[in-house]
Every structure is written in C-alpha cells, then in structure tokens.
Amino acid sequence: MTNIAYFKDQFEGLADDDSTDTIKELSKAAFENFNRSGLPTSKLEEWKYTNISSLFEKNYQFSKDNSQEELSYSALEALNLPGQNEANVLYFIDGRFMPGLSKIRSSEKELVILPLETAAAGPYQKIVKEHLGSSSKYLKDGLHALNTAFIQEGVFIYLPKGQQLELPLYLHHITQATTENIISQPRSLVYLAENSNLQLVETYTTLGSMESFSNEVIEIVLEERAFLAYYKLQNDGPNAAQLSSTQIHQIGKSYVQSLTISLNGGVIRNNLNLILDSPGNETHLYGLSLLKGKSHVDHHTLVDNKQPNCFSNQLYKGIANDTATGIFSGRIIVQPDAQKTNAYQSSKNIILSDLATINAKPQLEIFADDVKCSHGCTVGQLDExxxxxxxxxxxxxxxxxxxxxxxxxxxxxxxxxxxxxxxxxxxxxxxxxxxx
Structure with a gap:
C-alpha cells in the first residue's frame, strides 16, 4: 500500500539532494502540510464525487534517476503529434524534466528553458521564490502538498518581454509503467513577461500495462499584455490515473484561453484556478469530455475576480456512455473590489447510457454589487x-x-x-x- 509512511520514507531520502534553499524550505513546509492533511477523501466537499482511496491501495514506486536511459529519442518520435516538428518540445519521463531529450527550436532570446533548480539559484531566483508554490493558497489538499514536497527535476519556462513566440511549446508527459506501478509528480513554473505570447500544449502517455498515477502541478504567471493559449490533451489508457493542478495568475492586464480535452484514462481530476489580479483581465475556459467504459473525469474550476472590469467565460461540455462518470464543479468568486465584473459559466452534458453519470455543481460567490454574473447547467439525451x-x-x-x-x-x-x-x-x- 502506498501510504503516508511510505511517502515519509521517500521524503527522508531527499535530505541530501542538491536542491536550492528556496526549494528545500518549500518542500519541507509542504511535507509537514501533507502530514497534517493526509490524502483527500470523499468526505471533503471538494472531493465529494471523486474517491481516490482505491488508487493508494496499489503499490506505486517513485521513478528512478536513470529513466532517460531507458527511452531513446527515436522511441519518442512515435508519440509525436502533427505539427510537432515545427514546435519546441519538452519531455518529462516519469515526472522528471529531460533536457537531453527535449528539442528547443526557438533562440534563447525568445524562450528560456531551465531546470527548476538552476532557475532558483540563478538570475530568475526572485521569480521562483515569489511564485513557486503560490498555488498552495488555493489548492490546499494533501495531493498538491505532496507534489510540492517532492519537487525534483522540474522545469522553468520564461518568455522575455516582447517575445511573440511563433512556435508552440509542447510538454509531453510519459510514464514508464512496464514492470511496476509508477507514481510521477511533474512540476512546472511558467512566466510570461510583458507583451509576450505563448501557445502551450500538454499531453500524457503511459507506456506499459501496469498502473500509473500522475500528480502534476503547473503554475503560470502573466504580466501586462501577455497572451496565453493553453491546451491540455488527455488521451491515456484505462490504467492511467491523473491529478492535474493548474494555477494561472494574471498579475497584469492579460488574456488567457484554456482548453482541456479529456478522451481516455482511468480516474482523472483537473483542478484549474484562474486568479484575475489586475483590472481588465480576460479569460476563457473551455472543456470537452468524451467518456466511455469506466472512465471518471472530474473538472474543478475556480475564477477569482480580485480587481474591477474583468471578464471571464466558461463553457464545459461532457458526453458520457457506458458506466462512465463526469463531474463539473465551477466556482466564481467576485471580491468586494471587483466592481464591473462580467463572469459567465455554462455546463452542457449528454448521457448516452442508463448507467452513465453526470454531476454538475456551478457556484457563484459575489461580494460586489455592480456585476454581471450567470451560470447554467443542462443534462440530457440526444435530440429526438x-x-x-x-x-x-x-x-x-x-x-x-x-x-x-x-x-x-x-x-x-x-x-x-x-x-x-x-x-x-x-x-x-x-x-x-x-x-x-
């Protein structure tokens, strides 16, 4: 069983690693939080419809340091997506960023890619110290703390001021579950400086027939006039469980488009938090789930409007067949200073089987009086x-x-x-x- 005692043994083995003081302090505090919180259960309101206790009855193993030696670049080419030869490509193997396998086609002036530990000790130390781990203010469950406790071989992505990056950036997450069950914990910090533009794509693949569990955290920060198009494609096997926690913090007036496509997988939980922290921020969130078999996909979104004149729009659609389960829980917060907020949320679903399930929970929390906010939900069958x-x-x-x-x-x-x-x-x- 993969329990708290097992994680404690693994964490103690990190005591002599070469992480910077910033990461070590963050990891230590996170593990103490994990010890207090434990693994989330369905007794928690935020986890009401997703019970992950059965996942931790399996004997997961942490990835090995020599993971990159087991996969050649030619083997990775089979996983390429159309258009990838005209893109920047980063590979994570068992949750570890692999610079040697990655292909960076943009120049260093356009795009900075560094191991997270290197960025924390170098010229980007201030950015890392300020923003790495900031998502813990919103994501307070034990799994988020577990990822932070085991930050190892993460990636730092930086777009300098004014860089309108033409080539998209692909992040491929690959788990090697060929001989044993693997738990991987990718960690990324992405920073878009003023007037920069990034198209970011994430994909997930499990190799082998054993069980995999990916516990990912990615934190993205946007300055003034930055633009982000963020696409997440989940098309893994039924032996793959995934928790993906994404926080996007708009510290300057900026534009975000996020789109999540969930097609295949075992138990999937997507946490997506948008922090609108500058007047005039705009964000659009889209999701599409096509579920069959025993797939279980849980979308949790949070849009926190902290400043006035912000606009957000959410549209999530789900199709459920067989005995699959789909969940959408969307929460919009309008803080007292966020006057003139426009926020919309819609969840539309189709059920194709009597045994399929859809649960939808739209939520509005409004503390300002001059706003336009609405939410809606539909669950039905194909139009006769x-x-x-x-x-x-x-x-x-x-x-x-x-x-x-x-x-x-x-x-x-x-x-x-x-x-x-x-x-x-x-x-x-x-x-x-x-x-x-």
Missing part, C-alpha cells in the same frame, strides 16, 4: 427530433448519433487555434465515437 430528421433521410442510427455528437463538440474544438492540433483532436474524436 434531430435524430428523426437524420434517420428519415437514410442515415444509419450510429452515423446519425455520431453526426449529432460531432456537432455538439464543434464549438469547443473550434477554439483550438493550432490547426494541426485541432485536426488531430478531431480525428481522435471520430475514432472515439466510432468505437463507443
């Missing part, structure tokens, strides 16, 4: 009139269902601005629908 229309024109049942589900998904997919990635996702969805 539309089905009749298609069937009456000779379209077979399965094809008619697929056409309607593609139409249901289209307004989410159209938000993917990277054309090769969008076409790739469209093909994945077609294959997914054909096999359902």
């Amino acid at each position: 009139e539309a089905m009749f229309y298609l069937r009456a024109r000779g379209i077979p049942l399965k094809s008619a269902e697929s056409l309607l589900l593609q139409a249901f998904s289209s307004d989410i997919l159209n938000q993917i601005k990277l054309e090769p990635l969008r076409k790739h996702v469209e093909q994945l969805i077609l294959a997914h629908l054909a096999s359902s």
Whole structure:
C-alpha cells in the first residue's frame, strides 16, 4: 500500500539532494502540510464525487534517476503529434524534466528553458521564490502538498518581454509503467513577461500495462499584455490515473484561453484556478469530455475576480456512455473590489447510457454589487427530433448519433487555434465515437 509512511520514507531520502534553499524550505513546509492533511477523501466537499482511496491501495514506486536511459529519442518520435516538428518540445519521463531529450527550436532570446533548480539559484531566483508554490493558497489538499514536497527535476519556462513566440511549446508527459506501478509528480513554473505570447500544449502517455498515477502541478504567471493559449490533451489508457493542478495568475492586464480535452484514462481530476489580479483581465475556459467504459473525469474550476472590469467565460461540455462518470464543479468568486465584473459559466452534458453519470455543481460567490454574473447547467439525451430528421433521410442510427455528437463538440474544438492540433483532436474524436 502506498501510504503516508511510505511517502515519509521517500521524503527522508531527499535530505541530501542538491536542491536550492528556496526549494528545500518549500518542500519541507509542504511535507509537514501533507502530514497534517493526509490524502483527500470523499468526505471533503471538494472531493465529494471523486474517491481516490482505491488508487493508494496499489503499490506505486517513485521513478528512478536513470529513466532517460531507458527511452531513446527515436522511441519518442512515435508519440509525436502533427505539427510537432515545427514546435519546441519538452519531455518529462516519469515526472522528471529531460533536457537531453527535449528539442528547443526557438533562440534563447525568445524562450528560456531551465531546470527548476538552476532557475532558483540563478538570475530568475526572485521569480521562483515569489511564485513557486503560490498555488498552495488555493489548492490546499494533501495531493498538491505532496507534489510540492517532492519537487525534483522540474522545469522553468520564461518568455522575455516582447517575445511573440511563433512556435508552440509542447510538454509531453510519459510514464514508464512496464514492470511496476509508477507514481510521477511533474512540476512546472511558467512566466510570461510583458507583451509576450505563448501557445502551450500538454499531453500524457503511459507506456506499459501496469498502473500509473500522475500528480502534476503547473503554475503560470502573466504580466501586462501577455497572451496565453493553453491546451491540455488527455488521451491515456484505462490504467492511467491523473491529478492535474493548474494555477494561472494574471498579475497584469492579460488574456488567457484554456482548453482541456479529456478522451481516455482511468480516474482523472483537473483542478484549474484562474486568479484575475489586475483590472481588465480576460479569460476563457473551455472543456470537452468524451467518456466511455469506466472512465471518471472530474473538472474543478475556480475564477477569482480580485480587481474591477474583468471578464471571464466558461463553457464545459461532457458526453458520457457506458458506466462512465463526469463531474463539473465551477466556482466564481467576485471580491468586494471587483466592481464591473462580467463572469459567465455554462455546463452542457449528454448521457448516452442508463448507467452513465453526470454531476454538475456551478457556484457563484459575489461580494460586489455592480456585476454581471450567470451560470447554467443542462443534462440530457440526444435530440429526438434531430435524430428523426437524420434517420428519415437514410442515415444509419450510429452515423446519425455520431453526426449529432460531432456537432455538439464543434464549438469547443473550434477554439483550438493550432490547426494541426485541432485536426488531430478531431480525428481522435471520430475514432472515439466510432468505437463507443
């Protein structure tokens, strides 16, 4: 069993590592917090619909230092996405950033990529000290603390002032579960300086038939007039469990577009927090889940409006078949100083099976009086009139269902601005629908 005592033994083994004082102090405080909090249970309101206790009945092992020796670059090419040859590509193997395998095509003036420990000890020390671990103010569960306690071989990504990066940045997370169950804990800190532009893509792959559990934390900070397009593609196997915690902090007036596509996997929990900390911030959050089998996908979003004249829009869609479970919990906070806030939230879902489940929990917490905020939720089946229309024109049942589900998904997919990635996702969805 992977329990607190096991993690304590592993943590004590980090005592002599070469991390900087900043990271060591942060890790120590986080492990003390983990000891107090323990693993989250379904008794907690935020984890009401997702019980992860069974995951920790499995004997997970931490990754080994020589993970990079087991995979060659030629083996990684099989995992390439369309358009990746015209992109910057970073690889994480078992949660560890691998500079030797990564391909940086942009110049150092355009894009700075460093091991997190190097950045914490060098010229970016101030940024790391101020922003690394800041997400713990919002993400207070034991799993977030566990990731921070075991920060090892993370990555620091920095866009200098004025850099409108043309090439997208791909982060591939690969877990080698070929001979034993593996727990990996990737950690990333991304900083977009004034008037910079980044397209960021994350993907996840488990190699092997053993169990994998990824406990990821990524923290992103945007200065004035920065632009972020952030795409997360989850298309792993049923033996892969994943907790992904993302915090995006807009410290200057900036623009964020975030899109999460969840197609395959075991138990998946996505925490996405947006902190709108400057007047005029704008953010758009999109999500699409196509669930089948026993998949369990839980989307938790938080938009904290701290300053006036901010705009946020959320649209999450889910399709559930077989015995799959989908959850959307969206929370909007409007602080007392955040007058003139416009915040919208919508969750739309289709159930294709009597055994599938959708749980939706939209929430508004408003402490200002001059705002426009709304939320809505729908859960239903395919439109019978539309089905009749298609069937009456000779379209077979399965094809008619697929056409309607593609139409249901289209307004989410159209938000993917990277054309090769969008076409790739469209093909994945077609294959997914054909096999359902």
